[in-house]
Structure formats: structure tokens, C-alpha cells
Amino acid sequence: MNQSLSFRFWVLVAIVAISGFSQGMLLPLIAIIFEQDGLSSSLNGLNATALYIGILLASPLMERPLQRIGYKPMIIIGGIIVALSLFLFPLWKSFWFWFALRLFIGIGDHMLHFATQTWITSFSPKEHRGRNISIYGVSFGVGFAVGPLMTQLISISQALPFMISSILSLLVWSLVFKLKNEFPEQQNLGSASFLGSFQRFGKVLKYAWVALLPPLGYGFLEASLNGNFPVFALRNGISVEAVSILLPAFAVGSIISQVPLGVMSDKYGRQNVLLTVMMIGFLCFTASGFVSESTLGLFICFTLAGMAVGSTFSLGISYMTDLLSKELLPAGNIMCGIFFSFGSMLGPFIGGIVIEWFSGPSFFYMISFMMLLIFVCLLGFSIQNRRREIADHS
Numbered sequence: 001m002n003q004s005l006s007f008r009f010w011v012l013v014a015i016v017a018i019s020g021f022s023q024g025m026l027l028p029l030i031a032i033i034f035e036q037d038g039l040s041s042s043l044n045g046l047n048a049t050a051l052y053i054g055i056l057l058a059s060p061l062m063e064r065p066l067q068r069i070g071y072k073p074m075i076i077i078g079g080i081i082v083a084l085s086l087f088l089f090p091l092w093k094s095f096w097f098w099f100a101l102r103l104f105i106g107i108g109d110h111m112l113h114f115a116t117q118t119w120i121t122s123f124s125p126k127e128h129r130g131r132n133i134s135i136y137g138v139s140f141g142v143g144f145a146v147g148p149l150m151t152q153l154i155s156i157s158q159a160l161p162f163m164i165s166s167i168l169s170l171l172v173w174s175l176v177f178k179l180k181n182e183f184p185e186q187q188n189l190g191s192a193s194f195l196g197s198f199q200r201f202g203k204v205l206k207y208a209w210v211a212l213l214p215p216l217g218y219g220f221l222e223a224s225l226n227g228n229f230p231v232f233a234l235r236n237g238i239s240v241e242a243v244s245i246l247l248p249a250f251a252v253g254s255i256i257s258q259v260p261l262g263v264m265s266d267k268y269g270r271q272n273v274l275l276t277v278m279m280i281g282f283l284c285f286t287a288s289g290f291v292s293e294s295t296l297g298l299f300i301c302f303t304l305a306g307m308a309v310g311s312t313f314s315l316g317i318s319y320m321t322d323l324l325s326k327e328l329l330p331a332g333n334i335m336c337g338i339f340f341s342f343g344s345m346l347g348p349f350i351g352g353i354v355i356e357w358f359s360g361p362s363f364f365y366m367i368s369f370m371m372l373l374i375f376v377c378l379l380g381f382s383i384q385n386r387r388r389e390i391a392d393h394s
Helices: 003-036 041-048 050-061 063-069 071-091 095-123 126-155 160-178 194-235 240-268 270-290 295-309 312-323 326-357 362-393
Strands: none
Touching (some): 003 041, 003 071, 003 095, 041 050, 050 063, 050 326, 063 071, 071 095, 095 126, 095 312, 126 160, 194 270, 194 326, 240 312, 270 362
């Protein structure tokens, strides 16, 4: 990468880190505030879904504005929406007002992620694509991991974490003004209408459906671990202190391995690396079921699982980029976000049902089954591709 491309890349990485920071702060911060106010856990959980509803509502509408205004204005508008929403939280503490603000944060964050993802995948050469997207994933992960530390500031003032996050967001996003605007490739793109976007979504599903499964699986896994595992742990005699160690173990594992796995995927192929990590994930969560009463056993399983499947979102994006032509990348990135959101909404819902109706370590087997299902789909797609290549050569 030349100097201007390198500067652009690191600015986009910094934006994603601060986006992860604000999301990582909001989830536990609002949950704690509502819990202290005596709000029921079901309503607390409903409020948390606002972010993903915002992402799903915005997704079909993203492609056309990006084609018309380019990457830079898209990031600026998304940044303003998020920073302003964060600033408005302390003005009025109301369930539905905060629900609406989280919905807007979901829309603003999706604008940011969609524009930055598409921009990075469009200018990254194929031999460094996995590395660049994995750095992107690490930056979001580090921000997401640091965000919850802001909850400690509640003891000083409930408004303080929101104010600090809003100011930090504005400071980092101001760097975007130093970048030169660019537009996604549009040759042979066809209609830029709303209907045209849905036609391109159809093409993405046709050519790269298999690459959308890892983001779906990651959303399912991350949301069910963060949303359901504490409930499962407390019902099965695992202490709160153990939970506070086990969940970060998964996050740290994913941060450690993300860049090495991205580099390996550049060298050995995205499909091969995804098959390997999905099988390791399946084995780790199956093993978690057998050692579910041992904190040390779970710590080892969670760390290894994080190192394997903690990178599936960024690997899925890289794989999707390999399978699609450049003009379909905006639609492909939107679909990755949609599938991640579906996974994030399905995970806690199915996890809650499993914990409610099945005893023992069935929660872990639910996750391992999801990993196995994605592995089988990847393997089937791989076999189909090889058969096609053999047929083409014969």
C-alpha cells in the first residue's frame, strides 16, 4: 500500500474501533441502568434489539446513497447520527426514547460499517485482503472489549459515559475530512434503484450465499454467549466472578488470532481456513458441554473457541469479496450485515428457549450444532466447486 492508501486504511480502522467502543459501552451500560431502575429482564432485552432492528431497516436502503454520494459523505453522515444520538441519551431517560436512540445508532453504525467495509475491500489487493479485513475486525473487537469499562463511570454520573463516548466519536470521525472521496465501481451495475438493489442481493445470494453463513454464525454465537451464557451459568452454579473471566477469554482469543488467520487465509485460501476454524469451533463447544462444571475447563474451551471462530465475520467478508465481482461488493457487504443481524437476533432467542426447556449443558451443544451446520455447508460448496472445475477441465 502506498502512503495515501495506508493513511486512508488506518483512518477507517480507527473509525471502526470507536464504533466498536460505543456499541460495547451501550449494551452493558443501558442494561445496568435499567436493572437498577427495576425494569424487567425481558423489556431490558427488547430495548437491546433496537440496534439490530436499526441495522435491518437501513440495510436495503444503503446501496443507492453510497453510489450517489460516495464513501466519505456516507461515513460522515453515519458518524453524526451516532455522536448526536449518544449526546441525547442523558436528556430524557425513557424506555421508548432510548429505544429510538439505539435504533438510530444501529442505522448510523451500519452506514459506517457498510461504507468502511466496502471501501477497504475495494482497494485491498487480493494477496492482502484477508490481513486488511482481519485488522478491521480486530479494531472493532478491541473497541468493543474496552467499551464496557465505561460502565464504572455510572458511580460518578449516569450522563458521563454517554458524553465521553460522543466526544471521542466526533474527534475520531473528524479525521475522515482529510480523506479524498471515492465512489464504488458501477460498471455493468444496472439500475441504482431500490428494485435494482434487491436484484443485486439476489445475485449475491446466488454466487456467494456460503460466504454469508460465517457472519450469521458469528452473530448467533456472540449474541448468545453475551446474552444467554450469564443466565445459563447462574442457573448451573457457575459464579458471577467466573462469568466475568470466561466471556473476556473468548474475546481475547479472537483478538489474538484474527490477524494470523487473515494472513493464513490469504496464503492457503479462505475456504480451507473457514472449514478448519468451524470444525475447531464445533469441537470446542462440544467439549464445553463435557466440562461445563469446571471453570478452568470452560476457560480453555472458550479461549480456543475464540481463537478459532472469533474471526469468522472478517473471514466471511473476505470470502464474499473473493466470490463476487467488484460492482457487487456494496450489495455483498450489506448482505453480510443483514445475516450478522439475523444471527444476533436468533442467538439469544433460541438460546433462551434451550436454557428454559432443556437441562444440563444443552446450551453449548446448540452452539456446536450451529458450527457443524456451517461446516457442512462450506464443505458441500467446496465439493461442488471442485466437481465443476474438474468438469470444466475435462
